[in-house]
Every structure is written in C-alpha cells, then in structure tokens.
Amino acid sequence: MNILRKLIPVLLLCGTYQAQANTITVVTKGAGQFGASFLSASHDSFKADPSLVYIKGKKFSEGAKRNVYPDADLTGEDKELFSTYSPRLNAPERSELYYYGDKPLTKRVGEIDEISKTFAYLDAQSGVLNEHGVMIATSRAYVRNFKKVSYKNGGILNVSELSRIALERCENATDSIKTIGSLIEEYGVYGVPYIICVADKDTAYTMEILPLEDDKKGLWIAKRISDGSVYVSADSFRIDDIDESDESLIMQPGLIQKLNDRKIAKTNSNKKLSWIHSIRACEKRPYYSLRRIWRASCILNANCKLSAWSESYLKNNYPFEIIPDRKVSAEFLMQLHRDTFKGTEFDPSATPSGGFFASPYSYNLENERAISTTSTAYTYINEVSSDLPVPICHFALNTPAESVFIPLTVSELPDAYSKVDRNRYDETKLYWATNMVSTLTKGYYYTMIDTVKVKALELEQKSKATISQYSKLSAKDFTSLLNANAIASITGINSLYQLLLEHHDNGYKLRYAQGHNPKFIPVERYNKEENLRKAKQND
Template identity: 25%
Template sequence: MKKLQLMTMVLATASLMSIQAQSIFDQKNDPYFGESCTSIMVSKGATTDGSVITSHTCDGRYRTWLTIEEGQTFDNDTTMPVYKGKLKTETPWDMRKVKQVGTIPQAKETYSFLNTAYPCLNEKQLAIGETTFVGPEELVNENGMFLIEELERIALERCSTARDAIKLIGELIEEYGYGDWGECITIADKKEVWQLEIVGEGPDKIGGIWAAQRIPDGHVGVSANISRIGEIDLKDKDHFMASKNVKSAAKKLGRWDGKKPFKFWKAYGDVEKPFKIREYFILNALAPSLNLDFEADEIPFSVKPDKKVSVQDVMALYRETYEGTEYDMTQNLLVTKKKYNDQKEEIGVDTIKSSIANPWLGRGARSLYEALNEGSVEFQRTVAVSWCSYSEIIQLRDWLPDEVGGIAWFSFDNPGQSPRVPIYSGATELPESFDFCGQKRYREDAAIWQYRKANKLATLAWQSTKDDFLKEVAYFEEKGQTETKELEARIEQLIKEGKKEEATELINRYTKDFTGATMLRWKELEEEYWARFGLGF
C-alpha cells in the first residue's frame, strides 16, 4: 500500500469508531448476511470423550431471550396452538406480531426444553441445531402451518431420539404443511446425529419435501446455509430417511430428469455446488490429510477427522475468522512502525498489521478501505460474525444421568469473543436477564448487552486487545471444563441418593453463578476499554 493511503487509514480511526458501532445494522444490507447460521456435528465415535455434539450459531437480529419450558401432562382430546412470528419478540410474554396459525392435537405428556429462538435441548438429551439454506422461492408455500422453529419445539416436547424426531417432523409436514424456506436442522441424541433438510412443495401444495442423512459414526459434518445432502440410499435405513415424495416431486417440478443420479442438493438446494468457505474450512481443518479442494465441484458430506474431536476443538472452530490463513481479511491492513536501537536512534521501519484491523469490519469500514486501496479487504464469510445473536454447542453423554448428560455451552453475541456458560438439560431456571432480548434496542436488563459492549470496544484496536481478550475467553472455557466434571459427579451422587430437588437446585445455581462471573469480568473489560479508548488511541 502507498504510505499516504496508510496514513489516511490511521487518521480515519475516529470515523471508523462510528462505522464499527453501526456495523450490526449495516450487515443486513450485505449480500452475505443471508448466510446466517453454522452447525457443526460430531458423531459419538469421533469425539474424544464419546459424547455426541450438535451446535448452532443464530446469526442475525433474532431474539436473544431464552427460557426453560416445563414439561406437562394433559387430558385426552386437548389441542395445542401453533404460532408464527416468535423469532423477533422482545420477551417471553411479548405477543406483538405473533400470530396463531392453527392447532394440532396435544401430546399426553411433554418434556421440558431450552427454549431459544430455535429451540435446542430437552430433558431427555435430544438436541437440535439449525441453518437456513433458503432453496428455490417457487417451492415456498406460506399457507403451510409450520415454520422450522415450531417443528423444533414440538419435536423437543415429544421426542427422546433423533430418529423419532425426524419421523414426527415428517408426519407434521405431510399433514399440516411446511410454510418456511429451505431449512436444515441437525438433530442429535445420546447415540447419533442426523442432518435433516426440508423444503416446501410449491404454493399450491400443502405438504413438504425432506431428506435426512446420519453423520456416520466416527465422522464429523457441517451445515452452513447450503443444502449438503447428495445421493439418497433409502435401502440403507441406518443412514437415510426421506419423505415419500422426495424424488417424484423433483420430477413433477422439473427439478430432476429421472435419468441422472438423484442428489437432494441439486434438486432442491438452488446452488451450484454444496459448499462454500465455511464447510470447506471446517472439514479441511478437522481432516487436513484429505487435502480437500476448495475449487472442487463437491466435497464429502462428512469426513473422518485426523484425530478425535473435543468440545474445546468445536469451540475453537466457532471462534474462527481465518486469521493467519490465505482467507485472512486483515492480512493487507498494514502500517509501518519505526525501529529504534538502545540509544533511541532510528534504525529502520517494520511493517506490521494495523491495530484497528479486525475480521468483523462492517460494510462501511470495508468500503472505506477499498476506496483507499482496492483489494485491501477481500470479504470472507467467517464462522464467527459480529451479527450473531447467540450460539450453543451441545454435548450429549449417555454415561451420565439425563439431568447433566446434556449440556449446552451457550454464548451471547459474537462467538469469536464471548465466553460460554453451561446450561444443563436438567435445568429448570435461568438468570433473570435471560428473559430479555437486546436486539430491538439497547437495554441494560438484557443479558446480551453485558457482553456486547466490551466485545465491540475491543474491536476498535483488535490487534492490541486480541491476545488479552481471548485469554479471558480461554479462562472461562477452562473453568467450565474443570468445574463441571466435579459438579456432574456431585449431581450423579445426589440423584442416586434420591435427592433430585437438591440436584436441580445445584444445577440452576451453577449456571447462574457462572453467568454472573462472566458478566462481571466483561463489565470490567468494558470499563478498561473506555478508559483506554475514550480519549482516542
């Protein structure tokens, strides 16, 4: 870069502070904003501890309030309402723009579950991640009763295994209709994890089309807003399930000629190939020996990792911004720094990365850099994004009681910066601040803002804050991994002794205490950065 341009970039810092603050709102006008979620799946045979993992980043301006919905029993002939419009509400009791679109028969008994925007974990260790792959517009039928989040909710209320959840979802779609765009949900239980992809059947048809493929034992998979399921072998019931119309509808709709090999992603994905940067990067990072080719027409649906995968490995992948690789968006944001000897005599210059270079630049900041020097920032859709509402990485463990066998490592805001707090499948209460969404406005009582303020300030000089900031993330990650082992042993013993109420109280208290500790530290970081940056830097 030219020195004049570099100086201009440094002098533009004050303007960038304003641009950075608006970046979450600018992203909605970004062509990559539709790539809004990432789900990594790790089968039982691929994890270091024998757990099953599914996960989800809810990337976008979705609700950040979450609750534990209690299981209930019902009399016969009871019905339950089905809703549309809950994804962007401000509190659990906010019914503005929420519409009841129908009813279905109620189950005699329901399980308690963690009610996030896309519901994710129930008391029986059934867990669900989600990513939208959009699909063809002509397949959408808005008169279908079910959006994906309601299908997830009902599956968690009624099912204890992934296969039963897939079967139930298929039955509901067939009877009542699917009214959403192309969606993928990654469904896991204590034994296995599946990828289920769903599309509508067109505006004149109440129903839907779906296929599910199991991540083979010993493998890992990823869904990141692109249909990934290829050829379907329905004779292999151990690895495949699908709607009865999966092929016939493709022929009827002119999306498959009936001669070439049928691939779900080709028929319904509305994409040129079934992967982009996130799928490639994650699978290549876990199985580098395969030498996956980013320019290939296809990469495997799942891969066997070169070494067993820990939950910490998955956490690290969710912080991924490709820094230090050829896809690093900050690699060209360089400045010169004078070098001095011990006598404080100038002896040359070093070229270093600008302190304000960070992988979460908003569209306005990227445009400014490009105007100063074309090619300075080549946008990549990173795994961790600044417009994330929340994310969870869920472990399911069959050797522990259900109360603590399922654990959602949950974080608000940018997963590349925020700490993760543990929420167990046996939890019955959450911190009070979890009741409030912080996406519609700034509000002190919303949990997300207890992290977002420090996160955003840190990006103003990310190259100088990054190392110390990520040490804080690592501290709480290690704290969680260490302390939960002891906690789980205590809970297991209490349950054996029949002291379930004491066990539940301990589970709830631990999540609240852990959350409080992270919020306190992020408040301290916020104050430290205001002192550091308040008068400029």
C-alpha cells in the same frame, strides 16, 4: 452502486428472502471425546431475539390442541399476526417467559393435535435441547429462483415450530425425524428452504426441507450421519444420492415420484438420482457456504487435503461427512466457532478492511463469510454423554470470540438469559454485558482481545473443572452446581467491560497491530533560516 450491481444477479439467482444464517456441526459419539455426542450451532442475525427460555414439560387432557405460531426471524415481521423480531413470541400458554403484558399477543397460524405429555426443553429462535438429550439446530438453505412460501398457501408449520414440537414429543433423534416428517405430511410446511439437524447420544441426522407454493407438504429428505464422523452445515443443502435401498435415508413418501411428476429429477456425475441437483440447490453467493465447509473440514482433519476452490457449488469435492484426526471435545468446538480464517489467505485481518487494530471481521458484503461473524446473536454447543447425569448446553451470547461459553442444563435458568429486548439496553441481561465487551473489543481488537481471551479461558476452564468434579452427582445436585457456576460466570463477564476500560483508560496502552500502522511521516526538523523566511512571507 457497484456493490448492488454485483449482488443483484446472485440475489435473483438464489432467492431474495431474508439473509439470516447459521453454522452447525454434528459430532457423533464415535468422533466425540470420551464417547460424547455434540451438536453445535451459531445463530447469525442482527434481528434475532437472543433470549434463551426454559419450557417446562406439561400434561394435557384428551382432545387438547397445540397452537402453532409464526416466526419473524424466518419470514419477516407480520403486523396481522403481531409477529415481531423482538420479542419473537408473546404467548403465555407456552411459558410465562413468553408473556409481554405491554404488547399484543402473537396470533396463531393454526393448531395441531396435542399429546398427553410433553418434555421439558430449552428454546431459542428454534428448539435447542430437551431433557432426554435430543439435540437440535436449524439452518437456512438456498435454492435457485425460490420464492418464499406463505402460510396462506395451506401449510401451517415453520421449521422453528417443527424443531420445538420434536423436542416436546421425542426421546431420540430417529423418532424426531419421523415425527417432523409426519407433521409436514399432515399439516404442511411454509417459509424458506431449511435444514434441521437432530442428534442424541447414539444417532444423528440432517433433514432438508423445501416448501412449495402449490403443495403444502413440500419436499423433504433426511440422512443419517455415520458414527465416527462429523457433519458440517453452512446454510446449504448437502444430501446428494437418492436411493430407496439406502438405509441411511428417511424419505418423504413418494419423493421420487414427486420429482418425476414435476419433471425436475436430475442425476449427478455418478449417474444417480440427486436431491441437490433436482431441486437446484445453491449458495447465497459464491463460497458463502462452501468456504465454511472447507474451513471446518480442515480444522477437523488437517490431513484432509481439500481445496479451498471449487468448479461450482454442485461440483465440489467436499465429502458429506468427515472423520476427524482427533476426538472432538466441547472446547474444540468452541474454538471452531471462533474461527475467522486466521492463517489462511482469506483472513480479513490481513486486508485493508481489517483496520489499524487487525480486526478479523469484514464489513464488506462481498468479502468471505467466516464461521465467526459480527452478526452472531448466540452460539450453543450441546453435549450428551453417558458420563454426564444430564445433557449440557454450553451457551455463548454475541460473537463467540469476545464472549464466554457457560454450561447450562434443561432447567430453570438465571433471569439474565430471558426476556432480552435487543432494542433497549438492560444492565440485568447477560446479552448486553457481552455486547458491551464485544463492541468495545471489535473497535480495538489487537489491543484488547488478549484480555478478553484470558478471562474467557479462565471462566470456561472453571466450568470444565466443575463438570468434571461433580459429574457423578445426582441430576438434581449437578444441575444446582451448574446453575451456581452460571451465576458466577455472569458476574465474571459483567466485570470484564470495566476491566477493559481500566486497562485502556482514554486510550492508555492502545497500540496498532504490526502491519496495520498508518504510514509514517517524519516531523520536519527545525530550520532557523527557513522559518524566518516563511515568517516574513506571512507578514
């Protein structure tokens, strides 16, 4: 009851919509190693469908329509529309991998005009990466006193579908943002406050969208991320100044007038019209977002000297973007997404909730929300570079610290990735192999994590060597080699659970972590006279 009493005011303040969360980083080419651009994202939800699906490019005749579907992970399950958490979509016209013959087909929310030709892309709970190297990720955000907007209010597009349409239709990030904006203006948007980050090899943006109950177009704004910088999104709106002369902004037509008409326009401490102040942006709870932004910024640049503490969400000293103190690589981002505040005062393993085996995870709802969390369904790191024949998606299932990032391309994927049922164990699916390793390791973290890390490093280094060695091949041959590497990596992960059992059979070699031992109570020595006295008393 005490936890509920403390949480209720926060939930009422920032809205009571479903608690699903993501952490996103956008690395521009000037900040990326060897001029590569990256976009990484975790999808943190115990209910999300972790399937990764390849969607083929298609051609359509004039007058064709595209169905628009609901998303249970955004707005909850809908029995009328047959919208469920797992599978997230049952619509065979989208892909044969989105067909479940034993379940009712998902009903559409509406339809939009189709174009003559679409591009191939990878799809998860939202779009991931397309064949032209457009990288995308979505993240929830919070606004004070927000009420979830239904599609019945007029808007038919949710953020997941917007991200997919952008990948189907666009060859660069700028066109993606403009396409999403024009779709919202024409067809409307529903759901909850959301962020869409989009990047290509040259340009990157973050877009912030606020659905409205009384206006299907909602409110939206996008900002370009400066080349040479890294942007971090942690379930929070971050765009501040609204200035029509700012060329880095792409704004909804009439946005400033809309804010004024609603009498919500507010300025910030610099006396400038502010997006986040006007819409009353907030966090799910104090430091839920800010702590992750602080931690990622400090990892990216150890000299940034940012404080872990702030006066409030809107009064913090965290810059919109940060210049890293080294060039960022895919391996660097893998470690960032595995971070649990280790070495800081917020490290859960140093608290009683860490347990005897020094677990870095907290199961207390009021504790710090780290970048890596037990609820992570999957994490991906998209990489686009002129040195690569095709874009790459480094994909890890479950909590990344106990998993392996495997490089994939926008092509047919191994069956182990698709049609995953989170409610039913299936030994043929990679999700369940990583789930077994992660679940076992979490229980005996200190003892088992080194074995897991060594195996992950071995497989990831092998993948890195494969990419480096064959990056000059044709796109077709490079893709074939990465697919072969993915299958080999899956085999390696499948063997890891057995390896852990072999090393720790029935508790063999299990050891408490230093500082996490239970209190030592010495065994009493034998005392002949005392034992005889007690024995006579018992008689």
